[in-house]
Amino acid sequence: MRLHDLAHVRTGDKGDTSQISVIAYRADDYPRLAAGLTPDRVGAALNVAPASVRRYELPHLGALNFVLEGALRGGVTRSLALDPHGKTLGAQLLTLEIGEVP
Amino acid sequence: MSARGGERDTVRIGAGSGFAGDRIEPAIELVERGDLDFLVFECLAERTIALAQARRQADPDDGFDPLLIERMRRVLPAAHARGVRIVTNAGAANPIAAAHAVAKVARDLGLEGLRVAAVTGDDVLAYVSGIDVPLIDGVGTTATLRGRMISANAYLGADGIVAALDAGADVVVTGRVGDPSLFLAPLIHHFEWSNEDWTRIGRGTLIGHLLECAGQLTGGYFADPGRKDVAGLARLGFPFADVDAEGNAVVGKVSQSGGALTVATCTEQLLYEILDPGAYFQADVVADFTRVEFEQIARNCVAVSGGLGRERPSSLKVSIGYDDGFIGEGQISYAGPGAVERARLAIAIVEERLALTGAALDELECRIIGLDAVSRLPALVEGQVGEVRARIVGRSGTAAGAQAVGAEVEALYTNGPFGGGGVSRSVRRVVAIASCLVPREVAIPSFYLVEAIHAPA
Numbered sequence: 001m002r003l004h005d006l007a008h009v010r011t012g013d014k015g016d017t018s019q020i021s022v023i024a025y026r027a028d029d030y031p032r033l034a035a036g037l038t039p040d041r042v043g044a045a046l047n048v049a050p051a052s053v054r055r056y057e058l059p060h061l062g063a064l065n066f067v068l069e070g071a072l073r074g075g076v077t078r079s080l081a082l083d084p085h086g087k088t089l090g091a092q093l094l095t096l097e098i099g100e101v102p
Numbered sequence: 103m104s105a106r107g108g109e110r111d112t113v114r115i116g117a118g119s120g121f122a123g124d125r126i127e128p129a130i131e132l133v134e135r136g137d138l139d140f141l142v143f144e145c146l147a148e149r150t151i152a153l154a155q156a157r158r159q160a161d162p163d164d165g166f167d168p169l170l171i172e173r174m175r176r177v178l179p180a181a182h183a184r185g186v187r188i189v190t191n192a193g194a195a196n197p198i199a200a201a202h203a204v205a206k207v208a209r210d211l212g213l214e215g216l217r218v219a220a221v222t223g224d225d226v227l228a229y230v231s232g233i234d235v236p237l238i239d240g241v242g243t244t245a246t247l248r249g250r251m252i253s254a255n256a257y258l259g260a261d262g263i264v265a266a267l268d269a270g271a272d273v274v275v276t277g278r279v280g281d282p283s284l285f286l287a288p289l290i291h292h293f294e295w296s297n298e299d300w301t302r303i304g305r306g307t308l309i310g311h312l313l314e315c316a317g318q319l320t321g322g323y324f325a326d327p328g329r330k331d332v333a334g335l336a337r338l339g340f341p342f343a344d345v346d347a348e349g350n351a352v353v354g355k356v357s358q359s360g361g362a363l364t365v366a367t368c369t370e371q372l373l374y375e376i377l378d379p380g381a382y383f384q385a386d387v388v389a390d391f392t393r394v395e396f397e398q399i400a401r402n403c404v405a406v407s408g409g410l411g412r413e414r415p416s417s418l419k420v421s422i423g424y425d426d427g428f429i430g431e432g433q434i435s436y437a438g439p440g441a442v443e444r445a446r447l448a449i450a451i452v453e454e455r456l457a458l459t460g461a462a463l464d465e466l467e468c469r470i471i472g473l474d475a476v477s478r479l480p481a482l483v484e485g486q487v488g489e490v491r492a493r494i495v496g497r498s499g500t501a502a503g504a505q506a507v508g509a510e511v512e513a514l515y516t517n518g519p520f521g522g523g524g525v526s527r528s529v530r531r532v533v534a535i536a537s538c539l540v541p542r543e544v545a546i547p548s549f550y551l552v553e554a555i556h557a558p559a
Binding site: 004008010012013014015016017019021023025045046047048056058060061062063065067075076077078080081082083088089092 | 148149239240323324326329330366369370371372373374375376377378379380392393394395396426429465467469471475476477478479493495496497532533534535537
């Protein structure tokens with residue numbers, strides 16, 4: 001299934017760091033998200049080096065919190081990007097296919 | 103006296119704005135129909151103080167949020183009538199001038215006796231200009247910004263606001279204060295919490311964090327039609343929290359207002375701009391959100407519990423605004439067959455022209471809107487794109503260098519590929535932000551009280 005069918009996201013920024021929360025609609029789907037959304041996979045989907053991606057797990061909220069350091073081309077105050085906050089990044093993850101828990 | 107009446111064991115705090123330009127009507131609705139004790143206006147983005155500092159240099163009575171006077175004019179009559187006290191960081195680079203301006207609004211409205219406090223102590227420009235410490239989330243040290251610094255403000259905690267409320271202020275205007283502290287301060291004041299009661303301070307910080315973006319808790323920035331439908335976003339109601347003496351809370355919004363307040367909206371806001379949920383560093387506390395729980399107890403009504411905290415850090419974060427040159431930009435659209443190829447040709451021409459003419463640019467970014475301007479991975483099927491817009495943007499130390507970018511894009515009208523249209527161009531001065539840490543003792547808050555009384559004739 002596509003991530004869009006399993007979870008919702010909100011994206012924020014702190015300096016040059018992007019932060020993306022991924023929250024399961026149904027608590028039962030959290031293990032799928034945790035298995036499918038590795039830091040490597042999230043980094044690859046957003047063209048960010050995997051080493052710059054940290055993942056925090058909040059199972060009781062059905063949520064994962066991804067922190068992507070150095071992902072905003074200098075950060076909102078000096079980036080030349082059209083979306084300097086990176087506000088659109090979380091939505092770009094929603095096309096990922098998430099399998100069943102192995 | 104409150105419409106809820108009687109002995110109450112909770113205090114109600116509303117969120118009147120989530121950023122400087124936010125809508126004003128939801129705050130009026132909260133004051134008139136929300137039965138509030140306190141209303142908080144969060145109005146200070148990272149860069150705002152530096153821009154306000156530039157205005158203060160031009161006019162010593164300016165340097166605060168330009169919308170503050172309008173907000174106060176529209177909210178104060180109802181707030182004064184109902185005894186709702188206001189806390190805001192709209193003082194920006196000049197809280198004292200802002201407090202005088204609010205007192206003048208109160209006088210003009212005939213609100214005799216209204217007391218307005220300015221909290222100061224966050225301005226550490228003189229100190230930071232003289233030290234050489236590493237920049238956090240960046241490269242280099244503070245010394246590399248010497249001569250370019252416009253402002254340096256420490257993120258204060260709740261202390262100064264608490265002191266002003268204890269002294270009887272009806273309106274408290276601050277400069278840089280941690281956003282959650284704006285909400286935590288009325289709780290410390292009301293319940294007389296110790297500022298070292300880390301659990302309660304952590305819970306108050308959690309409530310402040312949930313409320314600080316106002317409509318982002320009540321269904322704003324949430325809607326995804328078909329999956330997350332939210333009704334009434336044009337009349338979005340802003341949130342309030344009913345907080346008890348233990349720091350547990352129920353968040354809600356005024357009945358009949360637009361939006362939705364659910365466990366899902368609360369969970370999104372809980373994690374918004376949080377890095378490690380177990381260690382949210384604030385001047386008041388290191389808050390821990392890892393055990394927070396939400397429960398939907400009624401429609402648009404969610405109970406919040408499980409916030410934790412531990413001892414506050416010994417350092418304060420400082421936000422430094424500095425001059426970072428200019429950014430020049432030009433855009434042009436292409437449509438029809440070959441639109442992407444023509445946009446690519448346009449970009450190649452501008453790049454070559456900027457090199458040929460020796461434009462003083464440090465950095466140039468060329469993207470095609472509709473293809474790869476916000477998408478991190480390029481679109482798979484270029485042929486299916488019906489229209490695109492080339493966006494060319496460059497950084498320069500000089501305004502003239504930045505001007506050259508838009509000029510070269512505009513020249514594509516008669517010198518570029520066929521069919522380009524809708525050119526836009528701009529140049530802006532860049533005020534960038536860097537951060538460092540300073541010892542807590544460098545930024546001690548104090549407050550200054552102004553009373554709205556008629557000057558003798």
